[in-house]
Amino acid sequence: MAETLILILSFLILLILGVPIAFSIGISASIVLAMEINNGIALATIAQRLITGLDSFSLLAIPFFILAGQIMNKGGIANRLIDFARIFVGIIPGGLLYVNIIANMLFGAISGSAVAATSAIGGFMLPKMKKQGYPEDLSAAVNIASSTIGLVIPPSNILIIYSLASGGVSITALFVAGYIPGILMGLSLMIIGVILAKKRGLPSFKAPSFSEAFSAFFSAVPSILLLIIVMGGIIGGIFTPTEASAIAVVHALFLSMWIYKEVKIRDLGQIFLDTVKTTSLVLFLVSTSVAMSWVLSYENIPQSLSDSLISLSSNKYVILLIINLILLLFGIFMDMTPAVLIFTPIFLPVVTNLGVDPIHFGIIMVMNLCIGLCTPPVGSVLFVGLSVSKVSLSKVMPSLILLYIALVVVLLLVTFIPELSLWLPSFLPS
Amino acid sequence: MNKINEVIKKGLIVILIGLLCLLLITVLWQVFSRFILHSPSSFTDEFSRYLLIWLSFLGSAYLVTLQEHIAITILSDKLDRKHYVILKYSVILVFSVLVMIIGGFSLVKTMLEMNQLSSALQLQVGWVYIVLPISGILISIFSLNNISQAWKGAKT
Numbered sequence A: 001m002a003e004t005l006i007l008i009l010s011f012l013i014l015l016i017l018g019v020p021i022a023f024s025i026g027i028s029a030s031i032v033l034a035m036e037i038n039n040g041i042a043l044a045t046i047a048q049r050l051i052t053g054l055d056s057f058s059l060l061a062i063p064f065f066i067l068a069g070q071i072m073n074k075g076g077i078a079n080r081l082i083d084f085a086r087i088f089v090g091i092i093p094g095g096l097l098y099v100n101i102i103a104n105m106l107f108g109a110i111s112g113s114a115v116a117a118t119s120a121i122g123g124f125m126l127p128k129m130k131k132q133g134y135p136e137d138l139s140a141a142v143n144i145a146s147s148t149i150g151l152v153i154p155p156s157n158i159l160i161i162y163s164l165a166s167g168g169v170s171i172t173a174l175f176v177a178g179y180i181p182g183i184l185m186g187l188s189l190m191i192i193g194v195i196l197a198k199k200r201g202l203p204s205f206k207a208p209s210f211s212e213a214f215s216a217f218f219s220a221v222p223s224i225l226l227l228i229i230v231m232g233g234i235i236g237g238i239f240t241p242t243e244a245s246a247i248a249v250v251h252a253l254f255l256s257m258w259i260y261k262e263v264k265i266r267d268l269g270q271i272f273l274d275t276v277k278t279t280s281l282v283l284f285l286v287s288t289s290v291a292m293s294w295v296l297s298y299e300n301i302p303q304s305l306s307d308s309l310i311s312l313s314s315n316k317y318v319i320l321l322i323i324n325l326i327l328l329l330f331g332i333f334m335d336m337t338p339a340v341l342i343f344t345p346i347f348l349p350v351v352t353n354l355g356v357d358p359i360h361f362g363i364i365m366v367m368n369l370c371i372g373l374c375t376p377p378v379g380s381v382l383f384v385g386l387s388v389s390k391v392s393l394s395k396v397m398p399s400l401i402l403l404y405i406a407l408v409v410v411l412l413l414v415t416f417i418p419e420l421s422l423w424l425p426s427f428l429p430s
Numbered sequence B: 001m002n003k004i005n006e007v008i009k010k011g012l013i014v015i016l017i018g019l020l021c022l023l024l025i026t027v028l029w030q031v032f033s034r035f036i037l038h039s040p041s042s043f044t045d046e047f048s049r050y051l052l053i054w055l056s057f058l059g060s061a062y063l064v065t066l067q068e069h070i071a072i073t074i075l076s077d078k079l080d081r082k083h084y085v086i087l088k089y090s091v092i093l094v095f096s097v098l099v100m101i102i103g104g105f106s107l108v109k110t111m112l113e114m115n116q117l118s119s120a121l122q123l124q125v126g127w128v129y130i131v132l133p134i135s136g137i138l139i140s141i142f143s144l145n146n147i148s149q150a151w152k153g154a155k156t
Helices: A002-017 A021-036 A039-052 A058-074 A077-089 A095-111 A114-131 A136-146 A157-165 A171-177 A179-200 A210-235 A241-259 A265-298 A301-312 A316-333 A336-353 A358-373 A380-389 A393-416 B002-035 B044-066 B081-113 B125-129 B131-155
Strands: none
Touching: A002 A021, A002 A301, A002 B081, A021 A039, A021 A265, A021 A336, A021 B081, A039 A265, A039 B081, A039 B125, A039 B131, A058 A077, A058 A095, A058 A114, A058 A157, A058 A210, A058 A241, A058 A265, A058 B002, A058 B044, A077 A095, A077 A114, A077 A210, A095 A114, A095 A136, A095 A179, A095 A210, A114 A136, A114 A380, A136 A179, A136 A380, A136 A393, A157 A171, A157 A265, A157 A336, A157 A358, A171 A179, A171 A210, A171 A241, A171 A358, A179 A358, A179 A393, A210 A241, A241 B002, A265 A301, A265 A336, A265 B002, A265 B044, A301 A316, A301 A336, A316 A336, A316 A358, A316 A393, A336 A358, A358 A380, A358 A393, A380 A393, B002 B044, B002 B131, B044 B125, B044 B131, B081 B125, B081 B131, B125 B131
């Protein structure tokens, strides 16, 4: 018990002092282990966990999905996706809100980054909406809340990390399971959008002419094809997710350099370097979080937490509800990657004992932590979204709260109706 | 100090971009050898995993010199910048020296003594793991530089 307390306290103190999250995790794990065993051995053990935590072929998909996303982003994909979405929903009153939501879902799925979606799609959409007389707080809130949906819609790096943390739940099944919950998240935000648009009398966009629609459609199709090639290859069992991610890079390079012609050879150095930065940011977090998770299990902390959870109730829905509350609370303060790596080994054994499918639980966890990305005080997506829109936090909050409620309702639906995540994967060949 | 820092940083950029390119080529070779040559390559799986380990640790050293590791800044925004930077990088310095350098070297030494070979490439695993102390040294140098820059910045 003393160890648990020291672990949590040292982590929180380091975090509040502004020590980078990855280092805070690594340091508090080292402190706790050094209290237990010989210091020299403790240091070498942590060192070993740091390295072995990254020794996984499926983690390799992460740098490639990031790279493909960076290339597509430089290749001007944001504008194409916006024009594409406009063909379908632009003429409904408040249409630009739905354009923003759909473009964010597609961009997030393709680029794998919620922060990139907020700034890239928001950067184009927010000025457009302002010009059309949309209230700034509403458009900023919609842009923020919708940009995390791409993390649930495959391919998704965070689901790869969950697969690692869970000890090998099929990435393919997790990917496929994300479609319906992701689309429901989008729909729920659109419903709030419709209500607010009606209340505030938002204008619709004029219908595009047939030729405009035609060219917008075919300009975006090659980008969307990336999702189809990657997911088709994975679902069909042709590629592993890692191989598919490398194919995605080739597709993105081909598209941006030869078809769209917006990326030049000389841009590649910067794109590669940016990819290295994002990759090592995530993977160093994975590395220290895996070390932390090992120390936790060495101290038997997951076991004692599981026991106290089970003692609260043996009803799986009650337990899932409690876990959701805990995750929502931690998601407010914690980044997604360490949260998945640290909490999965704690909660997964409890829920699988009660008969919850690990795929279902992965989707619940990721959806839940997505909400944390757009809440104060530390949500990265929230702050990027605010700086893109130049609207203050207090101004977006009223609209944002409505959108949080919508997302939480979907989270509860996905929690209590397992079929929403498990129906599609049931068609996969086993 | 700052000059050495800049030289290392430039070298590191070249190595990191090279590693990512090599990683991409390796995985594409795996796809190519399986589909076109119909003889799946045996070394690519292991080699690419080791490349990723090198990329991640050297990349996180690079992030230290850029000061771009993500942190929570609610309280530190209120601290003055000089003291915040000195505090933050002193903590990182302690971690990199103790865990990454000392812990890392003793791990490498053990691995080499045990003569542990990797399964496909028959490589000494110790040499793969040496990236940890190397990154530790880089992180220490970069942290010291960040500290000294912050120190000087406040003096002038």
